[in-house]
Each structure stands twice: as structure tokens, then as C-alpha cells.
Amino acid sequence: MNDEERRAREGLVRWGKSLFDRGLTPGSSGNLSVRLADGYLFTPTNSCLGFLDADRLSKLDAAGQHVGGDPPTKELPLHFAFYESRPSARAVVHLHSTHATALSCLADTDPDDAIPPITPYVVMRVGKVPVVPYTRPGSADVAPLIRAKAPDHPAILLGNHGPVVAGASLESAVFAMEELEETARLVLLTRGMAVRHLATQEIADLEATFKLRG
Ligand SMILES: O=C(O)[C@@H](O)C(=O)COP(=O)(O)O
Numbered sequence: 001m002n003d004e005e006r007r008a009r010e011g012l013v014r015w016g017k018s019l020f021d022r023g024l025t026p027g028s029s030g031n032l033s034v035r036l037a038d039g040y041l042f043t044p045t046n047s048c049l050g051f052l053d054a055d056r057l058s059k060l061d062a063a064g065q066h067v068g069g070d071p072p073t074k075e076l077p078l079h080f081a082f083y084e085s086r087p088s089a090r091a092v093v094h095l096h097s098t099h100a101t102a103l104s105c106l107a108d109t110d111p112d113d114a115i116p117p118i119t120p121y122v123v124m125r126v127g128k129v130p131v132v133p134y135t136r137p138g139s140a141d142v143a144p145l146i147r148a149k150a151p152d153h154p155a156i157l158l159g160n161h162g163p164v165v166a167g168a169s170l171e172s173a174v175f176a177m178e179e180l181e182e183t184a185r186l187v188l189l190t191r192g193m194a195v196r197h198l199a200t201q202e203i204a205d206l207e208a209t210f211k212l213r214g
């Protein structure tokens with residue numbers, strides 16, 4: 001095993017535990033992946049992100065064939081749709097974090113812009129977040145829905161399911177996911193209050209200064 005793969009395995013275990021320990025995805029929900037030079041690492045299906053074993057992570061080759069470790073997450077079509085749409089993506093994170101998932105369930109969430117730009121950090125880290133219609137978890141039906149949005153959006157809400165974020169590294173995908181979840185919490189917390197949204201010019205300034213990667 002080369003250094004890149006060893007580091008990726010360690011990163012998946014460390015970040016998985018961190019996300020689970022902070023209550024960002026319960027039970028065996030959620031899945032993580034990293035793109036390597038010679039393939040991919042995925043969290044195994046039905047695994048708890050808090051108790052991953054570096055040696056049992058699922059290894060897939062560059063063609064997407066399972067070549068080692070436990071059977072991978074059933075959400076391969078979801079992750080591969082991101083990797084195909086975003087050549088710069090090196091990691092994909094899917095969680096069932098409470099507030100982003102709540103927004104994915106609300107009938108009046110704007111499907112083109114689920115997380116309003118109320119703070120600069122969400123614009124800098126996450127950008128505009130669309131919602132794709134509900135599909136059964138693990139279904140390949142999600143792939144075309146993701147391919148239609150992912151080239152322009154590193155973060156997407158799966159309708160009635162939860163958030164998924166791609167990043168230029170596992171760390172940056174996790175940071176963007178945390179920002180998405182925190183902003184979703186603020187959006188729900190301030191519902192019904194007179195919230196000032198960032199102005200169009202303020203958003204354009206942030207987008208020009210802080211380019212989204214991954
Ligand atoms: O919601 C689901 O069932 C999946 O999207 C999920 O979060 C966990 O599935 P596995 O990664 O196959 O355990």
C-alpha cells in the first residue's frame with residue numbers, strides 16, 4: 001500500500017469518528033469516499049462512521065470494481081456521479097445531519113437554493129445548494145439527478161434524505177458539510193424572523209474572492 005492510500009485510510013477513520021462523535025450522523029447512516037490515483041476508498045455498507053477499521057475500508061479500482069475490504073456503501077452511484085461531474089473532487093461526504101436533513105424534507109424549501117446566503121462562510125465554503133427529488137437510498141436513479149447539478153454545485157440536498165458534499169480533499173469536504181449543517185441550523189432557528197440576506201453584490205464579491213474547489 002502506498003503513502004497516499006495509507007493517509008486516506010487514516011483520514012477516513014479520523015474524520016468518520018469526528019463526525020459521528022459530534023452527532024452529525026447517527027447509527028450506521030452516512031458514507032464517505034476518497035478518490036486515489038489508482039482507484040477509490042469507500043466506507044463499507046452498514047458501517048458506523050464512528051467505528052471504522054482502516055484495514056476493512058472498501059477499495060475499488062479506477063473502473064469502479066470492488067477489489068478489497070468489506071462490501072462498499074450502497075450509495076456508489078451517488079458518489080460516482082459527483083466524481084464524474086467534478087474532476088477536481090477528491091472526496092465525497094454524505095451524512096444524515098439533523099438540520100440539513102430537515103431542510104431536505106420541508107415542502108417549502110427552494111429546490112434551487114435550499115440554504116439562503118445569510119452568512120459569508122456558507123457562500124465561501126458551500127455556494128448555492130440545490131435539492132434533488134427523493135430517490136430510494138442506494139438507487140442508481142439518483143445519478144442523473146446529481147450529474148445535472150454537480151458540475152455547478154459541490155453541495156446538494158437529497159430530497160427527504162440528507163446532504164452530500166464533494167471537496168478537493170476529505171478535510172475540505174467535511175468543513176463544507178459542517179458549514180452547510182450549521183447554516184441549515186441557523187436558517188431553521190431564524191425562521192419567521194426578519195433575517196437580512198447578503199446582498200447580490202456582497203455575494204458576487206465573495207464568489208470572486210473565494211473560489212469553490214473540489
Ligand atoms: O440512507 C441510506 O440508507 C444511505 O444513504 C446511508 O446513509 C447509509 O448507507 P450505507 O453506506 O450503505 O450503509
Ligand SMILES: [Zn+2]
Pocket residue numbers: 029030094095096137161162
Ligand atoms: Zn443516507
